[in-house]
Amino acid sequence: xAKKILIVDDSPSVLAVLExxxxxxxxxxxxxxxxxxxCQLLETIRYDLIIxxxxxxxxxxxxxxxxxxxxxxxxxxxxxxxxxEEDAAKIxxxxxxxxxxxxxxxxxxxxxxxxxxxVLGT
Amino acid sequence: xxxxxxxxxxxxxxxxxLEALRxxxxxxxxxxxxxxxxxxxxxxxxxxxGSANMVDLVELAGIAHRMEDILKGLQNGEQEFSxxxxxxxxxxxxxxxxxxxxAQAGGGISVNVDTVVKALKSGSIxxxxxxTEVAPDYQGTERRTSVRASVERLDQLVNRMGEIxxxxxxxxxRQRQMTDLLHxxxxxxxxxRVAGDQSLQTFRSxxxxxxxxxxxxxxxxxxxAEDVYQRTMELRLLPLATVTDDFERSLxxxxxxLKKEVNFIIQGQDxxxxxxxxxxxxxxLLHVLNNAIDHGIEAPDTRIRLAKPKAGQITLHAQYExxxxxxxxxxxxQGLDPEKIRSTAVKRGILSTEAAAGMSDDAVIYLVFEPGxxxxxxxxxxxxxxxxxxxxxxxxxxxxxxxxxxxxLGVGTELILRLPSSMAIFTGLMVECxxxxxxxxxxxxxxxxxxxxxxxxxxxxREVVRLNGASIPLNSLSQLLEQDQVVxxxxxxxxxxxxxxxxxxxxxxxxxxxxxxxxxKDLGCQLKSLEYFSGSTILxxxxxxxxxxxxxxxxxxxxxxxRPLRAxxxxxQKKAKRGRVLVVDDSITTRTMEKNILETNNYExxxxxxxxxxxxxxxxxxxxxxVSDVEMPGMTGFELTKKVRQREDTHNLPVIIVTSLASDDHxxxxxxxxxxxxxxxxxxxxxxxxxxxxxxxx
Numbered sequence: 166x167a168k169k170i171l172i173v174d175d176s177p178s179v180l181a182v183l184e185x186x187x188x189x190x191x192x193x194x195x196x197x198x199x200x201x202x203x204c205q206l207l208e209t210i211r212y213d214l215i216i217x218x219x220x221x222x223x224x225x226x227x228x229x230x231x232x233x234x235x236x237x238x239x240x241x242x243x244x245x246x247x248x249x250e251e252d253a254a255k256i257x258x259x260x261x262x263x264x265x266x267x268x269x270x271x272x273x274x275x276x277x278x279x280x281x282x283x284v285l286g287t
Numbered sequence: 288x289x290x291x292x293x294x295x296x297x298x299x300x301x302x303x304x305l306e307a308l309r310x311x312x313x314x315x316x317x318x319x320x321x322x323x324x325x326x327x328x329x330x331x332x333x334x335x336x337g338s339a340n341m342v343d344l345v346e347l348a349g350i351a352h353r354m355e356d357i358l359k360g361l362q363n364g365e366q367e368f369s370x371x372x373x374x375x376x377x378x379x380x381x382x383x384x385x386x387x388x389x390a391q392a393g394g395g396i397s398v399n400v401d402t403v404v405k406a407l408k409s410g411s412i413x414x415x416x417x418x419t420e421v422a423p424d425y426q427g428t429e430r431r432t433s434v435r436a437s438v439e440r441l442d443q444l445v446n447r448m449g450e451i452x453x454x455x456x457x458x459x460x461r462q463r464q465m466t467d468l469l470h471x472x473x474x475x476x477x478x479x480r481v482a483g484d485q486s487l488q489t490f491r492s493x494x495x496x497x498x499x500x501x502x503x504x505x506x507x508x509x510x511x512a513e514d515v516y517q518r519t520m521e522l523r524l525l526p527l528a529t530v531t532d533d534f535e536r537s538l539x540x541x542x543x544x545l546k547k548e549v550n551f552i553i554q555g556q557d558x559x560x561x562x563x564x565x566x567x568x569x570x571x572l573l574h575v576l577n578n579a580i581d582h583g584i585e586a587p588d589t590r591i592r593l594a595k596p597k598a599g600q601i602t603l604h605a606q607y608e609x610x611x612x613x614x615x616x617x618x619x620x621q622g623l624d625p626e627k628i629r630s631t632a633v634k635r636g637i638l639s640t641e642a643a644a645g646m647s648d649d650a651v652i653y654l655v656f657e658p659g660x661x662x663x664x665x666x667x668x669x670x671x672x673x674x675x676x677x678x679x680x681x682x683x684x685x686x687x688x689x690x691x692x693x694x695x696l697g698v699g700t701e702l703i704l705r706l707p708s709s710m711a712i713f714t715g716l717m718v719e720c721x722x723x724x725x726x727x728x729x730x731x732x733x734x735x736x737x738x739x740x741x742x743x744x745x746x747x748x749r750e751v752v753r754l755n756g757a758s759i760p761l762n763s764l765s766q767l768l769e770q771d772q773v774v775x776x777x778x779x780x781x782x783x784x785x786x787x788x789x790x791x792x793x794x795x796x797x798x799x800x801x802x803x804x805x806x807x808k809d810l811g812c813q814l815k816s817l818e819y820f821s822g823s824t825i826l827x828x829x830x831x832x833x834x835x836x837x838x839x840x841x842x843x844x845x846x847x848x849x850r851p852l853r854a855x856x857x858x859x860q861k862k863a864k865r866g867r868v869l870v871v872d873d874s875i876t877t878r879t880m881e882k883n884i885l886e887t888n889n890y891e892x893x894x895x896x897x898x899x900x901x902x903x904x905x906x907x908x909x910x911x912x913x914v915s916d917v918e919m920p921g922m923t924g925f926e927l928t929k930k931v932r933q934r935e936d937t938h939n940l941p942v943i944i945v946t947s948l949a950s951d952d953h954x955x956x957x958x959x960x961x962x963x964x965x966x967x968x969x970x971x972x973x974x975x976x977x978x979x980x981x982x983x984x985x
Contacts, residue, residue: 175334176300176334176337176338176341177296177297177299177300178293178296178297178300178338178341178342179337179338179341181292181293181296182293182341182342183341218337220330220333220334222330248337249333249336249337249340250333270336270337270340270341271337271340271341271343272341
């Protein structure tokens with residue numbers, strides 16, 4: 166069965182690109198445009214992996230990761246952060262709240278494939 | 288890769304960010320740096336950078352990145368805030384927009400990214416660089432939930448709908464004809480003494496039922512057609528914001544170049560107008576606003592000296608006003624100087640010294656709109672060509688807009704545009720002149736006066752009428768249109784009082800025929816060159832009518848020398864001094880005979896073929912006497928007389944009954960109905976009729 170991935174980003178272009186890439190790689194993809202929306206999805210659905218942006222309106226990536234990590238459905242789900250953030254302090258904070266991997270935008274398909282294989286063990 | 292799909296999505300996303308950035312930058316400049324605002328802007332540039340990278344628009348991402356750096360610098364105090372910096376950031380948004388256009392078109396538009404990045408790094412920008420970065424003709428994208436339709440197609444749709452509406456009106460006329468027929472049937476059956484016949488009664492009530500059903504269907508069709516029409520019209524409407532969005536930036540630039548401080552406030556951007564009108568008023572508004580900054584608002588030090596706020600204020604306020612839209616542009620600058628305008632106008636040969644001196648200050652300021660008044664031309668970035676103030680006027684005329692200009696020296700200037708929200712339909716006043724029907728757009732009409740020739744006065748070599756203490760120059764439609772037929776005679780003359788840019792004229796017409804919604808059709812190409820008309824329309828009965836261009840009429844009435852009106856009318860009236868008589872008879876022989884007798888004796892005669900016709904004629908004009916037959920289809924002369932007595936405007940109208948019914952009973956009926964005289968046809972002699980008419984009229 167295809168692994169389920171939740172992607173969270175406020176940019177529709179990023180979502181479109183990611184969705185197609187992941188689709189090509191054979192994953193089942195759901196998209197959310199901010200942390201809050203993603204949390205609502207997490208309440209009922211179990212995902213195998215979450216890819217989130219950092220800076221987003223309503224609820225940003227760090228708040229979202231923190232909240233997600235406390236949800237029973239999500240406690241052990243790896244969260245990958247995909248951002249163009251360069252601020253070292255921000256990245257450190259992200260790691261602290263449970264982000265397993267930090268990817269820099271733009272991401273290439275090969276990069277994504279490798280990382281996902283590592284994180285998901287597929 | 289599905290690149291074009293991503294580009295499409297990206298562009299929609301980027302447009303929103305760009306808009307947020309632009310207004311944010313302007314806000315920073317206006318209200319100073321605030322943490323909240325900076326955070327918002329940072330997030331926009333950041334997202335823009337990330338998204339652009341994802342869809343492979345690396346140069347665009349690079350610019351966004353530099354913008355982000357500047358904003359971060361502002362946030363942590365490393366970057367100093369200045370107006371120059373805002374300029375750089377705005378130029379960067381232009382560059383991004385150009386890159387978006389390039390990405391969408393797949394190349395072809397050159398954008399000098401290096402220059403922009405360099406400027407962003409240094410925090411200031413050289414003048415000539417700034418200019419090269421303006422995005423050319425970037426058209427934006429449609430939202431996914433909408434489809435494109437060409438204006439031409441919409442116009443066709445509007446036109447067809449207009450025609451359906453008209454057919455509905457034609458059907459109303461048909462219905463009246465049917466009802467008339469039914470009345471005729473009634474009088475026929477009465478004549479034939481078969482009124483009680485059962486099958487005839489059934490036929491009659493069936494017929495009546497059918498007419499009623501027809502009316503219901505017609506009305507329903509009308510409502511639906513009206514509804515569809517309205518909705519179709521709305522398709523052509525766009526919010527004012529589509530033209531005013533660019534204003535803020537271009538005005539800000541102008542103000543900076545002229546070293547003036549200006550607060551620009553736009554209200555009512557969501558007011559919707561027909562896109563043709565928007566196209567026409569965009570250069571007008573831009574022009575007027577540019578003028579306000581250039582000539583209106585004083586330099587900051589002057590303003591301080593005058594105890595005015597240092598920054599001038601310009602407001603653009605749009606609002607609905609009935610079926611019109613009003614757009615007011617106001618500034619608190621120095622206002623227009625009537626004396627200066629007078630001397631300039633004389634110098635430029637627009638009018639003579641005497642004429643200039645004779646004009647009021649309120650009127651004189653309108654001269655700035657005359658062709659040739661301003662030798663200076665503005666280059667607008669709307670069309671790229673020079674626009675003089677006279678073009679403002681031409682554009683407004685084109686969309687049948689009206690405007691008023693007010694100004695107080697030292698206090699400010701106010702220009703109010705009044706525009707129809709749609710060009711394709713409007714309420715018009717139908718006017719008859721020399722047997723033709725013309726349509727006047729209702730919003731030019733102040734009043735309709737009924738005057739006597741004696742009310743026409745002469746003032747300073749012009750004929751005028753007085754209205755509310757003011758003198759209004761008088762003109763005649765038939766003379767302006769050069770339809771020099773004999774003026775129609777009536778003791779009351781009908782004068783349309785028209786207002787156009789706070790100038791008022793009176794216009795003599797034969798009669799008014801009431802208001803009607805009209806659908807504007809283009810004049811065919813063979814009529815395009817016709818002076819004084821802006822379009823045509825089809826009236827309810829299917830007859831075509833020309834729509835008068837009030838702007839052209841005003842122009843003509845100032846140029847054209849016309850024959851003295853009062854003398855002409857008085858001469859005509861003398862001829863018809865003996866009175867106006869309505870002759871009602873269904874027999875053409877009797878009608879013609881009576882008409883001839885009266886006309887040879889200097890009465891003006893109008894004939895009617897039935898009671899209904901007579902009532903119509905009474906509605907349309909005033910009479911001194913009515914001569915009527917008794918036995919007529921539809922309505923008898925007795926019934927007609929009773930009706931005439933009941934009407935407010937005719938209850939004193941003398942009525943003579945001329946009939947072959949000689950019995951005393953009939954005579955009594957005639958008197959009871961309210962006739963003043965009863966002449967039996969058998970004893971009918973010229974002399975008797977004339978004598979009676981003379982007695983009753985005098």
